[in-house]
Amino acid sequence: MDRRRLKVAILGAGTIGGAVAMALSPHFDVCATRRRGSIAPGLIEAGVEEAPSNREAAGWADLVILSVKPKQVMPVLEEISSVEGPRLLISLAAAMPTWILERICHIPVIRAMTNTACRIRRGYTVYANGRGVSQAEEDLARDVFRSMGSFDRVDEQHLDVLTAMAGSGPAYIYTVLEAMILGALKVGLPRDIALKAAAHTAIGASCLLLDSGDHPAELRDQVITPGGVTIEGLYELEEGRVRTAFMRAVFAASAKAVELAETVRGQAEVRDSVENPRGVN
Ligand SMILES: NC(=O)c1ccc[n+]([C@@H]2O[C@H](COP(=O)([O-])OP(=O)(O)OC[C@H]3O[C@@H](n4cnc5c(N)ncnc54)[C@H](OP(=O)(O)O)[C@@H]3O)[C@@H](O)[C@H]2O)c1
Structure with missing residues (x-):
């Protein structure tokens, strides 16, 4: 298959599907669907085609x-299950394990989690292969993930917790950045410079963390002068139990992702017992 001409169909061009379509549009032929209404004008301008139905999109795509959303996964997969053509399915739906997806779609499946920064190709994507994904198919998926930013392969058992980190993470970071900006506004810094100072500081600190390989506590210590400015701020953060709050946030969001996954699994087992009451396969 000619990778430069790879045809990608994105079923569900909402927040994350739209972001992925935007990232892929310069590198692949991309079409997208929604349940109702048209795909965003920005996607059309970027060269994404609007497909008339999920079946037509899947039939056209490699x-x-x-x-x-997770509850919409089954109806969409049932709609496209008999379509000939695509050789690989990548699911970005939270909580949906590969074994459930594989039962319906009959082609190799990769489950992935990404975040909204993939719109500008700065996302972080984690993925796990389902059964029978060949090296060539995984390479294809990695080409797609590369167009969206950075990526790593992980054990599927970690994907629910990573939903709370990689998927939800931008919401936590924006909360921190917003609070820093508000603090700067309180002391009178102009809005535009407060926003840039917060955002660029976060980018620089993250890049240094990744490049240096040092522990965050070590890098934080390098910023602290005894009796200086930074320790005043850190003291207030500790008073506010900020680290505990973040640990609790990741723990609670992970627990929710696991709960969602268990509900999905339970529903699949109920459906199995209705369709196959004597357990005959
Ligand atoms: N948002 C994130 O940051 C993020 C990050 C990683 C993963 N995810 C995962 O991505 C999935 C989508 O989340 P989202 O936040 O992007 O939701 P969203 O904005 O509601 O997008 C879902 C899209 O699916 C479309 N859709 C629903 N039923 C459809 C059907 N039968 N055929 C075609 N399109 C259909 C909807 O169309 P309409 O617009 O016409 O209703 C909507 O555009 C979820 O499973 C979520 O776990 C989200």
């Missing part, structure tokens, strides 16, 4: 990316 690779299908599923980016609907």
